[in-house]
Amino acid sequence: MNIVVLNGSPKGELSVTLQYARFAAKKFPQHSFRFFSIAQNIKRLERDAAVFQEVMDAVKEADGVLWAFPLYFQLVSSQYKRFIELIFVRQQQPAFAGKYTASLSTSVHFFDHTAHNYIHAICDDLQMKYVGAYSAGMYDLMRKTERKRWLDFAESFFDSVSRQIPVARVYPPLSTGTSIFQPGASKAALDADGKKILVITDEQNQAGNISAMIKSFTGNFRKEVEVICLTDIDIKGGCLGCCKCGLDNVCEYAGKDGFIDFYNEKVKKADIVVFAGAIHDRYLSAQWKTFFDRSFFNTHMPTLIGKQIAFLISGPLGQIPNLRQILAAYAEFQETNLAGIVTDETGSSGEIDLLLTELAGKLVRPIADGFMPPMTFLGIGGRKIFRDEVYGMLRFVFQSDHRYYKGRGLYDFPHKNYKARRLNLMMTMLTKLPPFRKKFLKMLKDEMVKPIRHVADHK
Ligand SMILES: Cc1cc2nc3c(=O)[nH]c(=O)nc-3n(C[C@H](O)[C@H](O)[C@H](O)COP(=O)(O)O)c2cc1C
Known part of the structure; x- marks a missing residue:
């Protein structure tokens, strides 16, 4: 059996994920494997048609395709995302159609499910036969039980291919065809009260719906709102995954391009940030993905705390709950208030205009000041x-x-609440005694609400 492995790590041969695929290749010598460093070579794949064609030809000849990638910002890396875009732009879907496929990731399990959902949906769009996802923890392969688990998955994948099992499509095709949005006249009625509003977009085409939505949104304010297009920023490339930033947040690209200054000087310093972009396949563009990946120089610290944020999206977001979840989670992780998401997928231009006006007002209303909803x-x-x-x-x-x-006191374990510890110990012992247990179960509902009811009644 011929298996093609599409390596989605910008680290190429040094990818942790790749070691899982290599391990499977060693343990199943009866199958032949071809490995392609997709993310690391994205610039060549974009530039050189022959290099891209070599991958397509290998996919065409393969019996099975393994999407092997690290998790990057709840999805795949921007480079891998770009490769997926190229498949569609260059109309290479026939190379993938009908092929059996599975996805493999390594990560710390932060939104690994959204990345696999994304790849699964892409495979469905490519009319592939997707048989399953394997989400490994980074160092799982060091443990015997996990090695066995991974090999069992791989074996079951090969078995599915050899038996040509029937596979059902899970994600229905997207129905696109949004109508052209015509912004109404500028209202210029809102005062931002000295708050800095920043709109970030990736749309170069000033005639597209996103530019029109930005025009309508910004037209609600008396003063001009700053709009920055990602294509106007000097961004040399996607995150390299080198993790140099881990020590003191100094990125490998520092001094080499304009992204870090842009992020520190514009994004961090704004009070209100509006992200505007169109859906490309089942996410935003690879350009937007580059923005999120490159912001990783801030590692695992929120950088937009207390800001009001919003998304203006062109495209069928309502049909992609996975993407909505990614956006909501981003807002929560950043400790912001997601004031709203406005899309152009339903409603007339007039209705979308009204939604944008409402959103603009919501973002600057004094009640929005510092408001942050509880996290989910x-x-x-x-x-x-x-x-x-x-x-x-x-x-x-x-x-x-x-x-x-x-x-910030985020290491809140093991907790030092000695009162709770004593109570837990005492109650655990007492509930072993049948008479106390009976009484306890009778009182449980009353006792559970007692402290909170006290607050509600007396504070
Ligand atoms: C820019 C960047 C973003 C990341 N985002 C996530 C994430 O959203 N969720 C997660 O669990 N791990 C995330 N990680 C961790 C990697 O997925 C993990 O280290 C992976 O094993 C790296 O695999 P590789 O060596 O094959 O590239 C991220 C790492 C980087 C560098």
Whole structure:
């Protein structure tokens, strides 16, 4: 069986993820493997048609394709994202159609599911036969049980290919065809009250819906709002995954391009940040992905704390709940208030105009000042994962995160609440006694609400 491995790590041969694929190749010598360093060679793949064609030809000849990638900002790296865009732009879908496929990632499990959902949906769009996702922890391969688990998955993948199992499409095709949005007249009625508003976009085409939405949105303010296009910033490339930033947040690109200054001087210093972009396949553009990946020089620390943020999206966001979750989680991780997301997918131009006016008002209303909603599972779960990783194995790599987490009291375990510890011990013992247990279960509901009811009644 011929298996093609599409390596999505910008580190190429030094990829952790690649070692999992290499391990499987060694353990299943009856199959032949071809490895392609996709993310690391993205510039060549873009520039040199023959290099790109070689990958397409290998995919065409393959019995199975393995998407092997590291998690980057809840998805794949910007370089891998660009490769996926190229497949569609260059109309290479036929090379992938009908091929059996699976995805493999390594990560710390922060939004690994959204990355696999994305790749699964892309495989469905390519009419591939997607048989499963394997999300490994970075160093799982060092453990015997995890090696077996991975080999079992790989074997089941090969078995699916050899038996040509039936596979159902999970993600329905996107129905596109948004109509042209015509912004209404500028209202110029809102005062930003000295707050700095920054709109970031990736749209070069000033005739597109995103530019029109930005025009309508910014037209609500009396004073001009700063709009920056990512294509006007000197960005030399995507994140290289080198993790040099871990020690003290100095990026490998420092002094080599304009991204870090842009992020520090514009994004961090704004009070309100509006992200505007069109959907490309099942995410925003690779250009936007580069923005998120490159902001990793701030490692696992939120940099937009207390800001009001919003998204203006052109395209079928309503059909991609995975992307909506990614945006919501980004807002929570950054400790911002996501004031809203306005899209052009439904409603007339007039209705979209009204939504944009409402959003503009919401962002600058005094009540929005410093308001931050409580986090959901997305933010709380994510923060705990990073906290545990930085406290544990990754501390010496991410030293600045460690200083920050320690300084902000984010290492809140094991807790020192001795009252709770004593109570837990005593109650655990007492509930072993049948008469007490009976009484306890009878009182439980009353006792659970008692302290909170006291606050509600008396504060
Ligand atoms: C820019 C960047 C973004 C990352 N984002 C995530 C993430 O969203 N979730 C996660 O669990 N790990 C994330 N990681 C960690 C990598 O996925 C992890 O280290 C992976 O094992 C690296 O694999 P590789 O050596 O094959 O590139 C990120 C790492 C980098 C450098």
